[in-house]
Amino acid sequence: MTELENPSARPxxxxxxxxxxxxxxxxxxxxxxxxxxxxxxxxxxxxxCIENCADLAASKMHEFIELVTQDWDAMKDxxxxxxxxxxxxxxxxxxxxxxDLSGLCGHDLCAHFAEQLRDYIGKSDLSLKAQRVISQALxxxxxxxxxxxxxxxxxxRAAELKAMVQKAIDxxx
Amino acid sequence: xxxxxxxKPLYDLTSFNILxxxxxxxxxxxxxxxxKAFGVGDIMIADSxxxxxxxxxxxxxxxxxxxxxxxxxVVMDWLMKKGSGEDLLRWIRTHQQDxxxxxxxxxxxxxxxxxxxxxxxxxxxNEVLTKPISANGLASRIVSVINRPRPFINVADYFGPDRRRxxxxxxxxxxxxxxxxxxxxxxxxxx
Numbered sequence: 001m002t003e004l005e006n007p008s009a010r011p012x013x014x015x016x017x018x019x020x021x022x023x024x025x026x027x028x029x030x031x032x033x034x035x036x037x038x039x040x041x042x043x044x045x046x047x048x049c050i051e052n053c054a055d056l057a058a059s060k061m062h063e064f065i066e067l068v069t070q071d072w073d074a075m076k077d078x079x080x081x082x083x084x085x086x087x088x089x090x091x092x093x094x095x096x097x098x099x100d101l102s103g104l105c106g107h108d109l110c111a112h113f114a115e116q117l118r119d120y121i122g123k124s125d126l127s128l129k130a131q132r133v134i135s136q137a138l139x140x141x142x143x144x145x146x147x148x149x150x151x152x153x154x155x156x157r158a159a160e161l162k163a164m165v166q167k168a169i170d171x172x173x
Numbered sequence: 174x175x176x177x178x179x180x181k182p183l184y185d186l187t188s189f190n191i192l193x194x195x196x197x198x199x200x201x202x203x204x205x206x207x208x209k210a211f212g213v214g215d216i217m218i219a220d221s222x223x224x225x226x227x228x229x230x231x232x233x234x235x236x237x238x239x240x241x242x243x244x245x246x247v248v249m250d251w252l253m254k255k256g257s258g259e260d261l262l263r264w265i266r267t268h269q270q271d272x273x274x275x276x277x278x279x280x281x282x283x284x285x286x287x288x289x290x291x292x293x294x295x296x297x298x299n300e301v302l303t304k305p306i307s308a309n310g311l312a313s314r315i316v317s318v319i320n321r322p323r324p325f326i327n328v329a330d331y332f333g334p335d336r337r338r339x340x341x342x343x344x345x346x347x348x349x350x351x352x353x354x355x356x357x358x359x360x361x362x363x364x
Contacts, residue, residue: 007329015327016335019275023245023319026188035320036182038211038312046210046308053203054180096252100283103305104203111305118284140319 024106045075061101061110065146067094068117072139076132080125092121098142108153113138115166130172144153184319190215190232190242191260194225194249194261195281200306204281207311215242222256225249226264233272243272246318251282251289258282259296266297266332274332275325277318281306297333299323312329 006080007013029036068091075087095118102110117138124131141161144150150157191213195201201218217232219225219227225247232244247265251258258280261360268274280293283304293301300314323334 005329008328011329012303013328016329017275017325019325021319021322021323023189023277025317026245027186029182034182037316038186039183042178042211043308043312046207046312049203049206049305050308053206058197061247063337089341093252093254096284100304103283115245117284142355150216172205172222 050104057101057105058107061098061105062105062146064094064097064101065110065142067144068098068114069139072135076126076136080127088121088126092118095121095142107145109150109152109155109158110142112143113141113161116165117142133172134165134168137165140173141165168171184212186315187214188299189213189245190217192217192219192225192228192232192244192247194219194222194247195315196220196250198255200250203254203306204311207306207308208248210308211312217244218253221253222249222258222261222264224256225261225337226256227274229265231274233270233276235272244276245281246277246315248279248281251280251293252284259292261291262296262298273361275310277322279311279314279318281311294336296333297331299334304326 004017005013005015007015021029024030024032024034027036031048066155071087071091071094075084075091078084078087095114099111099114099118102114103107119133120131120138122133127134143162144161145158148157150161187252190207193201193204193208193216195204201220205216205218217228219228229247231243232241234241241257247261249261258289262278263278265273265276265278277299278297279300279302280298281302281304282289289305290301299318302310302314323338325333326335
């Protein structure tokens with residue numbers, strides 16, 4: 001085991017530890033200066049894995065949008081308390097899932113609104129009506145992107161949705 | 174994006190054991206498929222940071238069984254319900270055992286808002302990859318931890334890989350408390 005100094009014991013102390021490149025040793029490479037790479041055909045194969053799962057990602061995204069909507073409907077009128085905090089965390093996590101999955105299957109606009117919703121819920125306790133209006137606008141925007149299959153962030157309909165969300169933010173934010 | 178270079182050897186990753194820490198089953202399956210495509214031999218999965226800790230306690234134990242394969246690289250999500258990536262990374266970098274605290278860690282997250290990237294770096298992540306995931310992105314991070322492992326820095330408020338990736342000449346006023354010759358450099362052979 002490497003004996004590390006306790007940095008708090010000596011102000012300004014810097015200890016630099018040069019580590020033997022154990023990953024290269026494992027690959028049978030004896031000299032650290034030799035740099036290798038992963039074969040391009042292997043990278044292409046991995047990229048195909050992403051392409052092949054796009055349909056499944058879209059279907060999962062749909063499931064998580066449903067969950068976001070259900071949870072949001074269940075929590076929006078609850079008083080502050082444990083139950084509300086728990087559901088709010090679920091909305092946060094599920095919006096995060098929607099963001100990840102929609103990014104994978106090319107639903108960039110949905111990813112954009114899901115990210116906005118997740119971050120808004122993450123920094124607000126949604127105790128004020130105004131906060132709930134903004135969140136509702138984001139949930140609605142996510143649903144519309146899905147039901148109307150609006151994928152691209154520069155789709156003309158995307159501008160309308162963004163304007164709707166912005167209006168809620170301007171009015172209640 | 175990695176560019177293929179004729180003169181560089183191709184890595185055969187069959188001897189590698191990579192631990193994926195991810196709570197979404199969909200993402201678990203996808204990352205496993207991608208790592209298999211890269212040729213990684215052993216892949217372990219943890220559903221949460223807490224489960225990853227349990228796995229690492231076994232795989233990185235000092236006297237491991239010949240049937241237990243040590244983890245070489247951790248690929249972790251950041252936002253998870255039971256034990257976040259932040260907690261796991263903190264646990265790894267503050268661990269007493271070399272085979273844990275020097276572990277290469279790649280953070281893979283869609284939660285890049287605010288200071289997450291800086292926080293991951295300041296907690297000692299080797300690499301951060303933002304979702305949506307791409308094969309080139311993941312390959313380049315794995316190759317980076319193999320090709321260019323940065324030395325570890327131990328100071329009062331940080332333990333992890335050197336956060337400076339470039340060696341550039343600095344012509345400004347000297348602000349360092351510690352002179353270069355006072356930096357203690359030790360060599361470490363991971364047990």
